[in-house]
Amino acid sequence: MQNPDIARLFDEVADLLEIHRNAARTIRDFPEPIADLVRAGTKDLTDIPGIGDDLAEKITDIVTTGELPLRKQLASKLPAGLLDLLRIPGLGPKRVKLLYKKLKVKSAADLAKALEAGRIQKLKGFGPKMEEKIRAGLGQVHVGERRLLLNEAETQATAVLAYLRAGGGIRQIEVAGSYRRRRETIGDLDIVVTPEEQDSANAMDRFVKYGDVAEVISKGETRATVKLRGGLQVDLRAVEPDAYGAALLYFTGSKAHNIELRKIAQEKSYKLNEYGLFKGTRRAAGKTEEEIYGKLGLDWIAPELREARGEITLAREHRLPKLVELDDIRGDLQMHTSATDGKGTIEDMAHAARALGYQYIAITDHSKRVTMALGLDAKRLRAQWKAIDAWNATSRGFTILKSIELDILESGKLDLPDDVLAEADYVVATIHYGIDQSEQELTRRLVGAAEHPWVDTIGHPTGRLVGKREPYHFDFEALCRACAATGCLLELNGHPERMDLPDTLAAAGKQHGVRFVLSTDSHQPGNLPFMKYAVYLARRAGLEAGDILNTRPLAEFRKGLKRAKP
Numbered sequence: 180m181q182n183p184d185i186a187r188l189f190d191e192v193a194d195l196l197e198i199h200r201n202a203a204r205t206i207r208d209f210p211e212p213i214a215d216l217v218r219a220g221t222k223d224l225t226d227i228p229g230i231g232d233d234l235a236e237k238i239t240d241i242v243t244t245g246e247l248p249l250r251k252q253l254a255s256k257l258p259a260g261l262l263d264l265l266r267i268p269g270l271g272p273k274r275v276k277l278l279y280k281k282l283k284v285k286s287a288a289d290l291a292k293a294l295e296a297g298r299i300q301k302l303k304g305f306g307p308k309m310e311e312k313i314r315a316g317l318g319q320v321h322v323g324e325r326r327l328l329l330n331e332a333e334t335q336a337t338a339v340l341a342y343l344r345a346g347g348g349i350r351q352i353e354v355a356g357s358y359r360r361r362r363e364t365i366g367d368l369d370i371v372v373t374p375e376e377q378d379s380a381n382a383m384d385r386f387v388k389y390g391d392v393a394e395v396i397s398k399g400e401t402r403a404t405v406k407l408r409g410g411l412q413v414d415l416r417a418v419e420p421d422a423y424g425a426a427l428l429y430f431t432g433s434k435a436h437n438i439e440l441r442k443i444a445q446e447k448s449y450k451l452n453e454y455g456l457f458k459g460t461r462r463a464a465g466k467t468e469e470e471i472y473g474k475l476g477l478d479w480i481a482p483e484l485r486e487a488r489g490e491i492t493l494a495r496e497h498r499l500p501k502l503v504e505l506d507d508i509r510g511d512l513q514m515h516t517s518a519t520d521g522k523g524t525i526e527d528m529a530h531a532a533r534a535l536g537y538q539y540i541a542i543t544d545h546s547k548r549v550t551m552a553l554g555l556d557a558k559r560l561r562a563q564w565k566a567i568d569a570w571n572a573t574s575r576g577f578t579i580l581k582s583i584e585l586d587i588l589e590s591g592k593l594d595l596p597d598d599v600l601a602e603a604d605y606v607v608a609t610i611h612y613g614i615d616q617s618e619q620e621l622t623r624r625l626v627g628a629a630e631h632p633w634v635d636t637i638g639h640p641t642g643r644l645v646g647k648r649e650p651y652h653f654d655f656e657a658l659c660r661a662c663a664a665t666g667c668l669l670e671l672n673g674h675p676e677r678m679d680l681p682d683t684l685a686a687a688g689k690q691h692g693v694r695f696v697l698s699t700d701s702h703q704p705g706n707l708p709f710m711k712y713a714v715y716l717a718r719r720a721g722l723e724a725g726d727i728l729n730t731r732p733l734a735e736f737r738k739g740l741k742r743a744k745p
C-alpha cells in the first residue's frame with residue numbers, strides 16, 4: 180500500500196464526515212419536528228431529500244437514545260474542551276489542533292493562560308495579529324454558555340408552548356424575555372402563564388414532564404425552571420390574571436428598560452414590580468401592559484424597542500414609530516438557486532414566494548469570484564436572465580427580477596463588467612473575500628460599490644455571522660453618507676445566521692437618511708419564511724414601512740432604485 184492509498188482513506192473519512200454537515204443543514208431547515216415523524220413511524224425519513232438510509236438510521240438513533248454513537252466515538256478521543264475552542268472566532272480545526280499538540284491547550288481556560296504567558300504568538304503560523312484576534316474572540320464567546328439563534332429558540336418555544344396549551348387549563352400564556360424582544364440570540368426562555376382557576380400547580384407538574392426536559396432545576400407552586408436536552412434553560416412563572424400584564428412587562432425586559440420604567444413610577448409615587456403598579460398597597464394597574472404604560476403617561480411600547488435606547492421619551496411624546504410589519508413586505512431581494520449554492524430552481528423559488536403573497540423576488544446567485552459556490556460569469560448569468568425573461572413572459576401578477584449577488588473584489592473592482600450590470604433589474608453588491616483588510620481598504624471598497632452607478636444595494640453590509648464572526652472593521656458612517664448621497668440601499672439580511680445589519684447600525688443608518696431593503700438570503704424555498712427575522716431586525720431598529728423599499732409595489736420599487744435615477 181502506497182502513501183496516496185493511505186491518504187485517500189483519511190480523505191474519505193473527512194468527506195464522509197462532511198456529509199454530516201449537509202445533513203445538519205437539511206435537518207435544521209426542515210419545517211416539521213423530525214422526532215415526531217420518527218415516533219409516529221408514518222413517514223419514511225428517506226423520502227426527505229438529502230436523507231438516505233444511513234442518515235435515517237442515525238436520526239432514529241438520536242431520537243430514541245438522545246445520542247449519536249458516531250459522535251460519542253469521535254469525541255471520546257479528544258478532550259471535551261476542544262469543541263468549545265472551535266467556537267472562538269479565528270480558530271478552526273487546524274489551529275485548535277496545533278494549540279493542543281504544541282501547547283497542550285485543552286480548554287478556553289488553558290487558552291487564556293497561554294495568551295497571558297505570551298506563548299500563542301510564538302507559535303508557528305500565529306503571530307501577534309492572530310493573538311489579538313483570539314484574545315478578542317475569547318472575550319466575545321462565553322464558552323460553555325451557548326446562546327441560541329432566534330430561529331432555533333423559536334422552534335423550542337413553539338414546541339413547549341404547544342405542549343403546555345395541549346394540557347388545558349390555561350388562560351393566557353406568552354414567551355417573554357429576549358425572545359419577545361426578538362433579539363438575534365436568546366440566552367434562556369422566560370414563559371409567563373395565567374392558569375384557569377388558580378391552578379398553577381398543575382401547570383408546573385405538566386411543565387416538568389415535558390418530553391425534552393433533561394433536568395429539573397427547581398420546581399415550586401408558581402415557578403419552575405428546567406434544562407432541555409440541547410442545554411436551553413426554560414423558566415415558567417404562573418401569575419394571577421390581575422398581574423399578567425405586570426409579569427409580562429417585567430419578564431420581557433430589557434432590564435435597562437425596566438429600570439427606566441421603575442424610575443418614572445417612583446417619580447409619580449407608584450411602585451412597579453412583577454405583580455403590578457401600586458399606590459401604597461392598592462394595585463393601580465397590572466392586568467395588561469397597556470394600562471401600566473398608560474398610568475405612567477406612556478404609549479404602549481413594542482417589545483422590540485424595549486432596550487432603553489430612547490423609546491421611553493418617544494412614548495411620552497407620542498412619537499413612537501409605526502413599526503414595519505411582515506404583511507408590509509411585497510418581495511424578497513436576496514436568494515440563491517441550484518445554479519450556484521442554493522437548492523431549488525428559479526421556478527421553485529418563484530412558486531414558494533408567490534405562495535407567501537409576494538409580488539416580486541430577485542434571484543441573486545453568486546458572481547464568479549465565489550468559485551466554491553460555482554459563481555456565475557457573464558455568459559451563465561445572461562443565460563439565467565434569458566430563462567427569467569421567458570418565465571416572466573408567461574406569468575401574471577408576479578415578477579422575477581434579473582439580479583446578481585455581485586462580489587466586491589479585494590481590489591475594490593466589481594466582479595462583472597458594467598455592460599452586464601446595466602442589463603440587470605437589480606444588483607446587490609457584497610464582500611466575501613479580503614475581509615481582513617485594513618479599515619481604510621474595506622471602507623474604500625464598500626463606499627466605491629455604493630457609488631457605482633449599477634449597484635442598487637450593499638448586501639449583508641458588515642459581514643457578521645451571529646455568534647461566530649464580528650462585523651468587519653470599516654467606517655460605517657462613511658458608507659451611510661455615500662448611500663444617502665447616491666440612493667444606494669442597505670440590506671437587512673434576515674438569515675438567522677447573519678442578521679446583518681445589526682439593529683443599532685440599521686437605526687444609525689436611518690438617522691443618516693439611508694433607505695433599506697429586507698431579504699432572506701434563502702438557499703432553498705423553505706428558507707423564504709426567514710423574512711420575519713428581517714422584519715424583527717427592522718423593528719428593533721425602529722424602521723417604518725416608508726424606510727424600506729420592498730414594502731412598495733413593483734413599479735414604485737423599480738422607480739426607487741438608484742439605477743432608475745437620472
Ligand code: DGT
Nearest residue numbers: 356357365366367369429430431432433434437438
Ligand atoms: P437572555 O435570556 O440572556 O437572552 O436575556 P433576557 O432579557 O431574556 O434576560 P433574562 O432571561 O435574564 O431575564 C428576563 C427578563 O427579566 C429581563 O429581560 C428583565 C427581567 N429581569 C431579570 N433580572 C432582572 C433584574 O435584576 N431587574 C429587573 N428590573 N429586571 C430583571
Ligand code: CA
Nearest residue numbers: 356357367368
Ligand atoms: Ca431570557
Ligand code: CA
Nearest residue numbers: 367368369414
Ligand atoms: Ca431567564
Ligand code: ZN
Nearest residue numbers: 584609611639
Ligand atoms: Zn453573500
